[in-house]
Amino acid sequence: MTLSRRNFFKLTGLGAAAAATPGAFAQNAMPGSADAGRQAYPVQPIARLDALVVNQPLDFAYPDAGSACQLLRLGHAVPGGIGPQQDIVAYSILCPHMGCPTSYESSSRRYKCGCHFSVFDPEMGGQQVIGQATQDLPRVLLELDDDGSIRAVGMVGLVYGRQSNVMVQEVSA
Ligand code: FES
Structure with missing residues:
Protein backbone atom coordinates (compact mmCIF):
# COMPACT_ATOMS: atom_id res chain seq x y z
CA MET A 1 0.00 0.00 0.00
CA THR A 2 1.30 3.42 -0.86
CA LEU A 3 0.67 6.36 1.40
CA SER A 4 -0.18 9.58 -0.38
CA ARG A 5 1.05 12.89 0.95
CA ARG A 6 -2.55 13.89 1.80
CA ASN A 7 -3.16 10.66 3.74
CA PHE A 8 0.17 11.00 5.52
CA PHE A 9 -0.88 14.38 6.88
CA LYS A 10 -4.33 13.04 7.79
CA LEU A 11 -2.97 10.02 9.63
CA THR A 12 -0.32 11.90 11.53
CA GLY A 13 -2.36 15.02 12.22
CA LEU A 14 0.53 17.10 10.96
CA GLY A 15 -1.65 18.81 8.39
CA ALA A 16 -3.79 20.38 11.11
CA ALA A 17 -0.73 21.25 13.17
CA ALA A 18 0.93 22.92 10.19
CA ALA A 19 -2.24 24.83 9.35
CA ALA A 20 -2.54 26.04 12.94
CA THR A 21 1.08 27.14 13.08
CA PRO A 22 1.90 29.32 10.08
CA GLY A 23 5.53 28.97 9.07
CA ALA A 24 6.06 25.89 11.23
CA PHE A 25 7.54 23.99 8.30
CA ALA A 26 9.07 26.85 6.41
CA GLN A 27 11.26 26.56 3.36
CA ASN A 28 12.43 22.99 2.58
CA ALA A 29 11.62 21.35 5.90
CA MET A 30 9.24 18.42 5.56
CA PRO A 31 7.69 16.65 8.53
CA GLY A 32 9.70 13.56 9.29
CA SER A 33 12.72 14.80 7.33
CA ALA A 34 16.09 15.52 8.86
CA ASP A 35 15.34 19.23 8.62
CA ALA A 36 11.87 19.09 10.19
CA GLY A 37 11.50 21.58 12.99
CA ARG A 38 14.44 23.72 11.97
CA GLN A 39 14.37 27.46 11.71
CA ALA A 40 14.80 29.18 8.40
CA TYR A 41 18.42 29.29 7.28
CA PRO A 42 20.32 32.53 7.86
CA VAL A 43 21.31 34.63 4.88
S1 FES B 1 36.09 8.63 6.01
FE1 FES B 1 35.77 8.34 8.13
S2 FES B 1 35.64 10.34 8.94
FE2 FES B 1 35.97 10.62 6.81
Whole structure:
Protein backbone atom coordinates (compact mmCIF):
# COMPACT_ATOMS: atom_id res chain seq x y z
CA MET A 1 0.00 0.00 0.00
CA THR A 2 1.30 3.42 -0.86
CA LEU A 3 0.67 6.36 1.40
CA SER A 4 -0.18 9.58 -0.38
CA ARG A 5 1.05 12.89 0.95
CA ARG A 6 -2.55 13.89 1.80
CA ASN A 7 -3.16 10.66 3.74
CA PHE A 8 0.17 11.00 5.52
CA PHE A 9 -0.88 14.38 6.88
CA LYS A 10 -4.33 13.04 7.79
CA LEU A 11 -2.97 10.02 9.63
CA THR A 12 -0.32 11.90 11.53
CA GLY A 13 -2.36 15.02 12.22
CA LEU A 14 0.53 17.10 10.96
CA GLY A 15 -1.65 18.81 8.39
CA ALA A 16 -3.79 20.38 11.11
CA ALA A 17 -0.73 21.25 13.17
CA ALA A 18 0.93 22.92 10.19
CA ALA A 19 -2.24 24.83 9.35
CA ALA A 20 -2.54 26.04 12.94
CA THR A 21 1.08 27.14 13.08
CA PRO A 22 1.90 29.32 10.08
CA GLY A 23 5.53 28.97 9.07
CA ALA A 24 6.06 25.89 11.23
CA PHE A 25 7.54 23.99 8.30
CA ALA A 26 9.07 26.85 6.41
CA GLN A 27 11.26 26.56 3.36
CA ASN A 28 12.43 22.99 2.58
CA ALA A 29 11.62 21.35 5.90
CA MET A 30 9.24 18.42 5.56
CA PRO A 31 7.69 16.65 8.53
CA GLY A 32 9.70 13.56 9.29
CA SER A 33 12.72 14.80 7.33
CA ALA A 34 16.09 15.52 8.86
CA ASP A 35 15.34 19.23 8.62
CA ALA A 36 11.87 19.09 10.19
CA GLY A 37 11.50 21.58 12.99
CA ARG A 38 14.44 23.72 11.97
CA GLN A 39 14.37 27.46 11.71
CA ALA A 40 14.80 29.18 8.40
CA TYR A 41 18.42 29.29 7.28
CA PRO A 42 20.32 32.53 7.86
CA VAL A 43 21.31 34.63 4.88
CA GLN A 44 25.05 35.15 5.23
CA PRO A 45 27.44 37.13 3.01
CA ILE A 46 30.56 35.07 2.26
CA ALA A 47 32.76 36.76 -0.32
CA ARG A 48 32.81 38.92 -3.41
CA LEU A 49 32.86 37.30 -6.81
CA ASP A 50 35.95 39.24 -7.92
CA ALA A 51 37.90 38.01 -4.87
CA LEU A 52 37.65 34.33 -5.81
CA VAL A 53 40.59 32.54 -7.40
CA VAL A 54 39.85 29.48 -9.52
CA ASN A 55 40.66 26.21 -7.74
CA GLN A 56 41.50 27.89 -4.42
CA PRO A 57 38.92 27.22 -1.68
CA LEU A 58 37.81 29.94 0.71
CA ASP A 59 36.97 29.03 4.33
CA PHE A 60 33.78 30.16 5.98
CA ALA A 61 31.31 28.81 8.54
CA TYR A 62 27.63 28.15 7.87
CA PRO A 63 24.89 28.00 9.12
CA ASP A 64 26.72 28.74 12.38
CA ALA A 65 30.26 29.07 13.72
CA GLY A 66 30.50 25.34 14.46
CA SER A 67 30.04 24.26 10.86
CA ALA A 68 33.17 24.60 8.70
CA CYS A 69 32.53 25.10 4.99
CA GLN A 70 34.43 26.10 1.88
CA LEU A 71 33.52 28.19 -1.14
CA LEU A 72 35.09 27.06 -4.38
CA ARG A 73 35.29 28.50 -7.88
CA LEU A 74 35.99 25.68 -10.31
CA GLY A 75 36.50 27.61 -13.56
CA HIS A 76 33.86 25.78 -15.58
CA ALA A 77 30.15 25.11 -15.25
CA VAL A 78 29.20 22.42 -12.74
CA PRO A 79 25.84 21.11 -11.49
CA GLY A 80 24.43 23.55 -8.95
CA GLY A 81 27.10 26.16 -9.69
CA ILE A 82 26.24 29.85 -9.54
CA GLY A 83 27.79 32.96 -11.05
CA PRO A 84 28.41 34.05 -14.65
CA GLN A 85 30.14 30.74 -15.41
CA GLN A 86 27.94 28.61 -13.16
CA ASP A 87 31.16 27.43 -11.54
CA ILE A 88 30.87 28.53 -7.89
CA VAL A 89 29.87 25.97 -5.25
CA ALA A 90 30.20 25.52 -1.50
CA TYR A 91 30.18 22.55 0.85
CA SER A 92 30.41 21.55 4.46
CA ILE A 93 33.92 20.14 4.78
CA LEU A 94 33.02 17.82 7.66
CA CYS A 95 33.12 14.25 6.39
CA PRO A 96 29.68 12.63 6.61
CA HIS A 97 31.28 9.36 7.82
CA MET A 98 32.57 10.40 11.26
CA GLY A 99 33.02 14.14 11.04
CA CYS A 100 36.72 14.53 10.30
CA PRO A 101 37.53 17.67 8.34
CA THR A 102 38.13 16.94 4.67
CA SER A 103 40.79 18.78 2.65
CA TYR A 104 40.54 20.11 -0.87
CA GLU A 105 43.26 18.76 -3.14
CA SER A 106 43.63 21.20 -6.03
CA SER A 107 45.55 18.77 -8.27
CA SER A 108 42.77 16.17 -8.31
CA ARG A 109 39.96 18.65 -7.59
CA ARG A 110 38.60 16.38 -4.89
CA TYR A 111 37.82 16.68 -1.20
CA LYS A 112 39.70 13.97 0.69
CA CYS A 113 39.23 12.72 4.22
CA GLY A 114 42.41 11.60 5.94
CA CYS A 115 40.64 9.56 8.63
CA HIS A 116 39.27 6.69 6.54
CA PHE A 117 40.05 7.91 3.03
CA SER A 118 36.66 8.93 1.69
CA VAL A 119 36.82 11.10 -1.43
CA PHE A 120 34.20 13.57 -2.66
CA ASP A 121 33.75 15.35 -5.98
CA PRO A 122 32.88 19.06 -5.75
CA GLU A 123 32.31 19.15 -9.50
CA MET A 124 29.45 16.68 -9.08
CA GLY A 125 27.53 18.22 -6.18
CA GLY A 126 29.85 16.84 -3.49
CA GLN A 127 29.18 13.26 -4.55
CA GLN A 128 31.11 10.56 -2.73
CA VAL A 129 33.60 8.87 -5.04
CA ILE A 130 35.04 6.22 -2.75
CA GLY A 131 35.50 5.39 0.95
CA GLN A 132 33.67 4.72 4.18
CA ALA A 133 31.16 7.54 3.98
CA THR A 134 27.66 6.70 2.78
CA GLN A 135 26.56 10.23 1.99
CA ASP A 136 27.73 13.11 -0.17
CA LEU A 137 29.19 16.28 1.27
CA PRO A 138 26.37 18.62 2.38
CA ARG A 139 26.04 21.43 -0.15
CA VAL A 140 25.61 25.09 0.76
CA LEU A 141 23.02 26.88 -1.35
CA LEU A 142 24.38 30.15 -2.73
CA GLU A 143 23.06 33.32 -4.32
CA LEU A 144 24.91 36.04 -6.20
CA ASP A 145 23.77 39.63 -5.66
CA ASP A 146 23.81 42.28 -8.37
CA ASP A 147 26.72 43.96 -6.59
CA GLY A 148 28.86 40.82 -6.92
CA SER A 149 28.55 39.57 -3.37
CA ILE A 150 27.98 35.87 -2.77
CA ARG A 151 25.79 34.80 0.10
CA ALA A 152 24.80 31.49 1.68
CA VAL A 153 21.06 30.95 1.96
CA GLY A 154 20.58 27.28 2.89
CA MET A 155 21.93 23.76 2.76
CA VAL A 156 21.16 20.44 1.14
CA GLY A 157 22.21 17.48 3.27
CA LEU A 158 22.84 17.16 6.95
CA VAL A 159 26.03 18.48 8.56
CA TYR A 160 27.79 15.63 10.37
CA GLY A 161 26.60 15.01 13.94
CA ARG A 162 23.43 17.06 13.68
CA GLN A 163 19.77 16.14 13.72
CA SER A 164 18.98 19.43 12.01
CA ASN A 165 21.36 21.92 10.43
CA VAL A 166 19.56 24.81 12.12
CA MET A 167 17.88 23.91 15.38
CA VAL A 168 14.71 25.49 16.71
CA GLN A 169 15.55 27.67 19.71
CA GLU A 170 13.46 27.39 22.87
CA VAL A 171 11.43 30.53 23.46
CA SER A 172 10.82 31.29 27.13
CA ALA A 173 7.51 32.87 28.09
S1 FES B 1 35.64 10.34 8.94
FE1 FES B 1 35.97 10.62 6.81
S2 FES B 1 36.09 8.63 6.01
FE2 FES B 1 35.77 8.34 8.13
